[in-house]
Amino acid sequence: MLEIRDLHSFYGEAHVVQGASLTVRDGEVVALLGRNGMGKTSLIRSVMGLSAPQVRQGSVAWKGEVLTGMKSHEIAGRKIALVPQGRRLFPSLTVTEHLTMIKSARARNGWTVDRVMELFPRLAERRQHRGNQLSGGERQMLAVARALMIDPELILMDEPSEGLAPVMVQHLEGIIARLKEAGLAILLVEQNLYSALAVADRVYVIETGKIVHEADASALVDNPQSLIRFLGVH
Numbered sequence: 405m406l407e408i409r410d411l412h413s414f415y416g417e418a419h420v421v422q423g424a425s426l427t428v429r430d431g432e433v434v435a436l437l438g439r440n441g442m443g444k445t446s447l448i449r450s451v452m453g454l455s456a457p458q459v460r461q462g463s464v465a466w467k468g469e470v471l472t473g474m475k476s477h478e479i480a481g482r483k484i485a486l487v488p489q490g491r492r493l494f495p496s497l498t499v500t501e502h503l504t505m506i507k508s509a510r511a512r513n514g515w516t517v518d519r520v521m522e523l524f525p526r527l528a529e530r531r532q533h534r535g536n537q538l539s540g541g542e543r544q545m546l547a548v549a550r551a552l553m554i555d556p557e558l559i560l561m562d563e564p565s566e567g568l569a570p571v572m573v574q575h576l577e578g579i580i581a582r583l584k585e586a587g588l589a590i591l592l593v594e595q596n597l598y599s600a601l602a603v604a605d606r607v608y609v610i611e612t613g614k615i616v617h618e619a620d621a622s623a624l625v626d627n628p629q630s631l632i633r634f635l636g637v638h
């Protein structure tokens with residue numbers, strides 16, 4: 405289980421995460437929703453040990469072990485992977501190269517290139533294509549595929565649906581469902597309420613760095629009004 409308790413993070417003097425607490429249980433998909441600039445990316449960067457922002461108060465624990473203060477590679481070594489916003493791929497590396505450069509020396513079983521290619525047949529067809537030859541949807545798939553190569557138990561995904569066509573968003577929802585079936589826990593940052601509700605077990609809403617609402621997704625699917633109030637969407 406991931407437990408974030410009363411986390412406070414700052415860019416210089418700008419207090420952007422203001423006492424956020426949330427949990428992600430084993431095998432659970434949790435969506436973190438919020439409008440632009442509310443602190444979603446800052447929160448997951450803080451979990452991953454990436455600075456800035458700087459964590460000044462509170463804690464992040466994974467399976468009871470405190471992560472706060474660890475370096476991001478040490479956190480990745482605990483089987484926590486990040487799919488960053490904007491995908492961060494290498495334009496000149498092929499799909500296969502992106503996957504093989506990451507393979508953890510520690511991972512003896514779990515995700516292999518072949519198993520990842522099975523999950524993403526489109527990437528299999530394009531294994532020799534370079535990062536800059538892929539469509540937006542293919543890049544997003546590759547970003548998720550690459551994260552799997554560390555054999556994660558938890559994936560932090562920062563707005564994976566951003567900029568994707570509706571058909572690709574649906575495809576991504578299917579991928580997230582399959583990762584959940586495979587036993588992974590996912591903390592999914594989203595702006596798209598309906599996409600979040602399609603895949604999440606629970607949702608949190610963040611507003612100016614504070615968690616202002618928590619709910620079971622099943623309770624919201626037919627009645628998302630309470631969230632619309634927070635998110636200003638229709």
Ligand SMILES: Nc1ncnc2c1ncn2[C@@H]1O[C@H](COP(=O)(O)OP(=O)(O)OP(=O)(O)O)[C@@H](O)[C@H]1O
Pocket residue numbers: 415418420438439440441442443444445446447456595
């Ligand atoms: N590198 C930075 N330096 C200073 N302030 C920053 C930096 N990055 C983000 N901020 C500020 O921190 C606040 C939270 O930003 P953050 O990116 O975490 O929000 P977000 O909810 O992820 O938004 P978005 O959906 O636009 O990515 C915003 O006010 C933003 O302007």
